[in-house]
Amino acid sequence: MKRSQTIALIAVFAALNAVCDSLVGLPQDIVWYGWIFLIEPLNGVVLGPLAGALSTLIGVIVGHTIYFRGETEYLFTIGAPLGAMISGLVYRKRWRLVLVYYTMLFVAYFLTPVAWNLPLWGMWDTILAFAVLCAIYTLIVRFNSRIVEEEKYILPISAFIGLEADILFRIFLLIPCQTYRLFFGFSVEALQAIWGVAAFVTPIQVAISMIVTTLVGLQALRLFGNERDST
DSSP: OHHHHHHHHHHHHHHHHHHHSSSSOOOTTHHHHHHHHHHHHIIIIIIIIIHHHHHHHHHHHHHHHSOOOOTTHHHTEEEEEHHHHHHHHHHTOHHHHHHHHHHHHHHHHSSSSSOOOGGGGGHHHHHHHHHHHHHHHHHHHOOOOOOGGGGHHHHHHHHHHHHHHHHHHHHHHTTTHHHHHTTTTTHHHEEEEEEEHHHHHHHHHHHHHHHHHHHHHHHHHHHHOTTTOOO
C-alpha cells in the first residue's frame, strides 16, 4: 500500500478502536472495560504489527478519554497496542519474537513471590496460549509443518495469542511491577478474587474476538490486500 493509504487506514481503524473502547464492556469485566478486544487483533492482522499497534494506541487513548476510567488505566491500556502488535507478528509468522515476549513476561511473573499465592487456574487461558505457541513453534521448526499457517487457522490463532499477550502484559504491570500494591492497595485475598473472576470472563471475550477476527479478517484482507510475508 502507498503511504497515504496506510495513513488513511490507520486513521479509520483508530476511529473504530475509539468507538469500541468507549463502549461499556461485559458485566464483571476486570481487564477490558470496553469492547476494544473485539477489534484489537484485526488491527495487527490487517495493518501489520507497527501500524496496527499505532492505530490501537490512538484509539484507546481517545476511548479512555471519552469513557474515563481513571489515570492508572492509561498505563494498563498499553496492553492493547501490544496485543495488536503480537497478533500482527503471529499472522506474519514471526514466531520467535512472540515466543520471546511470552517467555520473558511469564518468567517475570513466576519470579514474583506474591504470584506463588495466586491460583494457576485463574490465568489458564494465558497459559494455554503459551502452550499453543510452543506447540506451533515446535511443529514448524522441528517437523516443518505449515498447516497452522493456513488462513482458516492463522486468523483465530493470531487473535487468541495476541489478546492473551495483552492480558499477560496487564498481569505483568499488576504483579511483577507491583501496581496491585502501589496503585490499588490490593491484598493477596483481593488478588485471588480477581483471578477467579478473570478465569471466566476473559476467555468469553477472547472467544468472541476470535470469531470476529476470522469472519471479518478474511473480508478485510481481500479488500485491503494480503501482506503476510511483508516486514
